[in-house]
Amino acid sequence: MILSSGSGSGRNRYGSKYGYTALFPIRDADCRVALRKSLLDMDAHKYGSPFSDVPRIHLARLIVWDGLPYQGLPSKADRLEAGYLIFMCDFDGETVRNLAGSLVVNAFDFVQDIWGKCSGFPVTGEGPFDTNAAAKQFADYLRRYQVETSLFFCDQPHATVEEILSGIKMQIAFAKFVEANQADDPVTLQQKFRQFWEDLKGSQDLLPGRLPDTEPRGTGLGEKAQP
Amino acid sequence: MKKLNLSNIQGNILRGYRSFTRARFLYFSVRKAEAGRAFIGRLLDEELITAAQWKEKPDCAVNVAVSAGGLLAMNVPAESVYTFPPAFCEGMKVRATGLGDTGESSPANWDRPWRSDHVHVVVMCYAETERSVNEHARKVRGMLPDGIRELSPAQKAHQIIKDRLALEHFGFADGIGNPVVEGMPSSNERRGGANLVAPGEFVLGYPGIGGEEPHAPQPRALVHDGSFLVLRKLSQNVQMFRHYLHEQEAVLKRVDQRYGAGFLAAKMVGRWPNGTSLIKNPDASGDGIPDNQFDYRLDPQGSACPLGAHIRRSNPRAALGLGGLLSQRRLVMRRGIAYGKFVDEHEVPDDEDRGIMFLAYMTNIERQFEFLQRQWINHGDDLDQGNDKDAIIGDNNGTGRMVVPGDERTGRAPVLLTRLPRFVGVRGGEYLFAPSLSALGLLAENLVELSF
Numbered sequence: 195m196i197l198s199s200g201s202g203s204g205r206n207r208y209g210s211k212y213g214y215t216a217l218f219p220i221r222d223a224d225c226r227v228a229l230r231k232s233l234l235d236m237d238a239h240k241y242g243s244p245f246s247d248v249p250r251i252h253l254a255r256l257i258v259w260d261g262l263p264y265q266g267l268p269s270k271a272d273r274l275e276a277g278y279l280i281f282m283c284d285f286d287g288e289t290v291r292n293l294a295g296s297l298v299v300n301a302f303d304f305v306q307d308i309w310g311k312c313s314g315f316p317v318t319g320e321g322p323f324d325t326n327a328a329a330k331q332f333a334d335y336l337r338r339y340q341v342e343t344s345l346f347f348c349d350q351p352h353a354t355v356e357e358i359l360s361g362i363k364m365q366i367a368f369a370k371f372v373e374a375n376q377a378d379d380p381v382t383l384q385q386k387f388r389q390f391w392e393d394l395k396g397s398q399d400l401l402p403g404r405l406p407d408t409e410p411r412g413t414g415l416g417e418k419a420q421p
Numbered sequence: 422m423k424k425l426n427l428s429n430i431q432g433n434i435l436r437g438y439r440s441f442t443r444a445r446f447l448y449f450s451v452r453k454a455e456a457g458r459a460f461i462g463r464l465l466d467e468e469l470i471t472a473a474q475w476k477e478k479p480d481c482a483v484n485v486a487v488s489a490g491g492l493l494a495m496n497v498p499a500e501s502v503y504t505f506p507p508a509f510c511e512g513m514k515v516r517a518t519g520l521g522d523t524g525e526s527s528p529a530n531w532d533r534p535w536r537s538d539h540v541h542v543v544v545m546c547y548a549e550t551e552r553s554v555n556e557h558a559r560k561v562r563g564m565l566p567d568g569i570r571e572l573s574p575a576q577k578a579h580q581i582i583k584d585r586l587a588l589e590h591f592g593f594a595d596g597i598g599n600p601v602v603e604g605m606p607s608s609n610e611r612r613g614g615a616n617l618v619a620p621g622e623f624v625l626g627y628p629g630i631g632g633e634e635p636h637a638p639q640p641r642a643l644v645h646d647g648s649f650l651v652l653r654k655l656s657q658n659v660q661m662f663r664h665y666l667h668e669q670e671a672v673l674k675r676v677d678q679r680y681g682a683g684f685l686a687a688k689m690v691g692r693w694p695n696g697t698s699l700i701k702n703p704d705a706s707g708d709g710i711p712d713n714q715f716d717y718r719l720d721p722q723g724s725a726c727p728l729g730a731h732i733r734r735s736n737p738r739a740a741l742g743l744g745g746l747l748s749q750r751r752l753v754m755r756r757g758i759a760y761g762k763f764v765d766e767h768e769v770p771d772d773e774d775r776g777i778m779f780l781a782y783m784t785n786i787e788r789q790f791e792f793l794q795r796q797w798i799n800h801g802d803d804l805d806q807g808n809d810k811d812a813i814i815g816d817n818n819g820t821g822r823m824v825v826p827g828d829e830r831t832g833r834a835p836v837l838l839t840r841l842p843r844f845v846g847v848r849g850g851e852y853l854f855a856p857s858l859s860a861l862g863l864l865a866e867n868l869v870e871l872s873f
Contacts (some may be wrong), residue, residue, distance in 0.1 A: 373837055
């Protein structure tokens with residue numbers, strides 16, 4: 195991505211996006227194995243990813259980092275003291291608290307499943323659940339392991355998830371309209387278009403991960419794009 | 422500039438075999454390392470392997486490429502093999518999902534020998550006559566030691582020549598847009614000295630377009646003057662292609678009479694069947710020879726050549742800015758050759774398989790071939806095409822679309838091609854490495870080692 199020097203950019207920020215990056219130490223070897231499984235299980239989510247339930251997040255990546263490939267010759271063994279969970283995402287918001295709140299409110303089971311395997315995860319979920327308190331605790335936790343950055347992936351810095359979904363909805367509907375009506379005479383076409391426009395305005399917005407008529411697709415090679 | 426070592430670089434990489442209209446691809450599996458090495462040694466001893474530069478034109482050109490499995494099977498040290506890029510080490514089958522080799526085109530459905538066997542060594546014979554190809558294939562087979570097995574069937578291929586043009590099965594002139602490589606004899610006349618591409622994009626050991634030498638595996642002696650070869654057997658469904666065009670014509674002629682099947686096909690490809698470009702001839706086929714001296718900067722909306730046309734997607738030239746440098750980073754050297762019987766436009770296609778043996782040479786499979794396939798062919802975002810895939814070779818599933826922009830100059834209305842199926846399927850393939858002649862010598866003598 196290209197960083198602008200205008201307003202809205204700077205540490206962890208670009209346009210109306212916040213770029214969050216962090217390294218969480220994984221508790222132990224058993225947790226590392228379990229964490230890998232949890233990450234694989236994410237694909238089983240009914241909308242492709244648990245992040246589909248968190249409408250603030252654009253793209254998120256979770257990586258288990260447990261080895262150091264040595265680059266160069268001769269090759270030699272190199273190792274990490276602990277495994278780490280790398281978490282990167284860009285979201286609509288201004289602070290880590292926005293991210294923590296959205297994750298806790300919308301995907302608390304997922305949060306527990308993933309971060310519960312990392313050192314120092316504070317939210318136990320026992321007793322009566324206090325969303326505000328949990329969000330605050332989780333925000334403190336996210337800040338503690340955060341890596342500040344001014345360079346992060348941010349595909350559309352000036353549009354919210356909602357705006358992008360609205361654009362996609364319009365694009366899909368318009369393509370269908372053209373497909374069905376492109377050979378009509380101008381008068382009929384205009385009538386149909388007026389009706390189409392009215393219907394579109396009254397139609398329901400798309401929700402993250404729930405796009406009609408599109409194949410589920412990852413980036414293809416390497417990691418899978420989330421959501 | 423570093424001089425190209427043309428007597429060491431294998432033939433067909435920097436200079437194509439235009440005059441050799443017949444080809445045969447032989448596939449081998451190495452069971453004993455010594456046998457694999459002895460085979461390569463014999464090919465070298467008999468001076469069968471053809472370099473880029475020859476003193477006298479050979480009757481038949483023979484070239485060799487090896488897969489990662491092949492290097493390991495010939496006992497090249499694993500520490501060396503694993504310095505090769507992941508895509509090469511994993512092989513094409515492992516990369517299938519990202520390449521769009523899914524459904525009918527997935528490796529489980531490939532032809533023999535690709536489906537079940539591990540192709541270690543590919544020997545390619547090119548000649549002017551079928552007789553000469555046969556003779557050389559026989560000669561190569563006669564050199565096989567015990568411990569190396571030929572995987573059948575061998576693949577026949579041939580150029581489809583019509584009106585002095587080499588065609589592919591959809592009826593379009595092919596192999597026109599290849600880059601001209603800096604330092605090649607005659608490159609200056611061919612491009613007036615302009616638009617040359619640095620050799621490091623296609624051969625290891627030379628600077629690429631950024632001026633830097635691309636990352637090369639170790640040891641240098643094994644890889645310098647070598648090139649990665651992406652080999653794919655692509656099956657073209659001519660019947661489906663023609664049927665689709667007529668179906669679309671029936672609908673789209675109601676929008677504008679100009680949208681006949683031939684016009685639509687040209688818009689999908691980006692050229693007219695005789696190879697003349699849509700940029701220079703936007704309304705009807707040019708009557709000249711295939712041209713390559715054009716750019717898309719003056720056609721930002723795609724009125725002449727649609728933004729989603731096959732040749733514009735595969736190489737957007739300067740349309741992405743920076744004087745074309747962004748596109749040059751993705752160029753590959755295409756050396757495809759057709760297989761199967763050609764069906765003239767007046768004939769009805771039979772059920773026989775036909776298509777192209779896709780060969781592309783490059784120095785970085787991931788940056789060049791895989792990027793093209795993933796981002797520009799099977800995805801359209803970079804080219805303002807959203808999720809639309811390449812209409813000709815994309816992995817479409819019957820719901821694909823392509824926008825054919827209108828043209829204000831002639832009053833032609835835009836149309837949308839709809840319900841695109843997959844016209845080109847994958848029947849097999851592998852990521853290979855074509856070592857230099859001297860590196861083949863090292864392989865044969867078991868002298869590949871890493872020194873620290």
